[in-house]
Amino acid sequence: MFALTPAAAEQIARAADEQPDAGPQPMLRVAAKIDESDGELVYGMGFDDEREDDLVVDAGGVPILISPHSQPLLENTTLDFAEVAPGEFQFIFRGGCNAPASKQGCGGCGGGCS
Template identity: 80%
Template sequence: MFTLTPPAAEQIARAAKEQSAGQPMLRVAAKIDEADGELVYGMGFDEEREDDLVIDGPGVTVLISPRSLPLLENTTLDFAEVQPGEFQFIFRGGCNTPPNAGGCGSCGGGCS
């Protein structure tokens, strides 16, 4: 199951409010990069699609497509301080997660 930490949910809700997105629906995706075989994450506000997995989190709804679901199994999205004063979104865990996988481009944070 994919989970969201309270700090991540708070940051997503804050970003949604700044964009006047109302009740935020955050699409989280993952894929294997064909060039180097690394796991790449992505996220952004979206609308629900017919076959999405919908996870109601604290203050935010997470949407995951069936193609991304196996790659996001046992993964947690966190918003943490990676260096003094520098906060980023971080995908943690997951049996398929290479140590330096990254690549999200939304909600005011990065990935590592």
């Protein structure tokens, strides 16, 4: 199951409130893929519309969209918003890394797995 820390949920809710009012509450899409060039697990996220086969996860009151392709790669992953250097905060993906052992790696979105 994919999860958010309270800090990440708060930051995402804040960003959703800043989105242009074009309809219902923005939903955050979280994605993961294995980079074919180096086998690194790469993460991405952004506000998007729900698609037919998406898994919708309520994580701390924040609706998260995950495509079928990303679901196994995001299993047991937690998205955090943490201080990575004094005064510098970033989203960080923790845990998970359900890529095949030969393809494990972490990165993207200013974070990675721990």
